[in-house]
Ligand SMILES: Nc1ncnc2c1ncn2[C@@H]1O[C@H](COP(=O)(O)OS(=O)(=O)O)[C@@H](OP(=O)(O)O)[C@H]1O
């Protein structure tokens with residue numbers, strides 16, 4: 001099967017990173033720093049980026065990586081670096097059978113170098129990985145939804161997408177039951193989920209909701225990340241009566257891809273913000289392999305080949321193939337009134 005090795009490595013790397021993130025959440029000893037753009041980053045973001053890039057470099061040494069974080073804060077603060085190094089070592093040592101495939105990290109210097117290997121500028125030629133070590137950092141901090149997201153792109157097309165969601169219920173019909181799910185998709189091979197605790201993956205697909213009246217839509221928690229007011233007008237026009245499900249991170253893509261909801265609306269709040277490729281690459285493939293479509297607000301495909309951002313696109317609309325065009329028509333109608 002095409003990309004079997006890449007999928008295996010990506011799943012093992014994401015699984016190891018999810019253990020690290022869960023350990024930080026469980027410890028209640030998180031350290032948060034505010035970045036230059038005022039967004040938060042935690043020890044878990046750094047640790048997850050280090051473990052995942054180290055795994056990629058151990059297995060596919062020539063592949064470039066577009067990763068969200070850099071190591072500047074760790075290089076200038078010994079205590080922070082030591083804390084992240086300790087988390088990385090614990091995550092590596094607590095795995096069983098991973099190291100023979102994805103290797104390990106041997107020094108804290110190697111950890112810093114791994115984090116900084118995520119500095120690729122992107123582009124539309126050849127292989128590259130897109131990594132969001134913790135997507136929905138605000139969700140992670142508030143013990144809500146967050147996701148560890150890794151994608152392989154070839155000539156700017158996503159061919160492998162893996163998303164780990166430690167706080168998402170394994171069985172959506174049993175929200176109080178076990179949590180921790182890993183989603184994966186390979187281009188042309190379908191979309192799957194399995195419990196983080198299990199080796200058995202099952203296929204997932206969109207709901208067969210035919211009419212937007214019966215649909216559920218999801219959106220960001222933060223009103224600064226998508227335009228809640230415009231989104232509620234779009235929902236009204238589509239006769240959606242159920243309240244929106246607000247959820248942090250690419251868990252939104254995962255939820256609709258397995259039929260918990262039907263539509264993901266992400267209308268821009270600012271004219272200047274450019275969506276980042278690591279916030280959408282994995283979810284894009286998961287949705288298309290599960291029977292859905294992702295475009296920008298104008299119905300254009302997302303272009304992952306123009307750098308670290310989606311600078312050629314505005315907003316994101318994801319829905320099943322059955323509903324997508326209806327949603328785009330409603331978006332057009334509402335946004336042309338503004
Ligand atoms: N202004 C603005 N507009 C749109 N998106 C933005 C904006 N600012 C930040 N971000 C990115 O939002 C990522 C989290 O998206 P979510 O959908 O999870 O948002 S939310 O956490 O539910 O609010 C978040 O990803 P992480 O940094 O990985 O958490 C950011 O990349």
Ligand SMILES: [Mg+2]
Nearest residue numbers: 132135136279
């Ligand atoms: Mg993100």
Ligand SMILES: [Mg+2]
Nearest residue numbers: 068132134135
């Ligand atoms: Mg992030």
Ligand SMILES: [Mg+2]
Nearest residue numbers: 039040068137
């Ligand atoms: Mg961030």
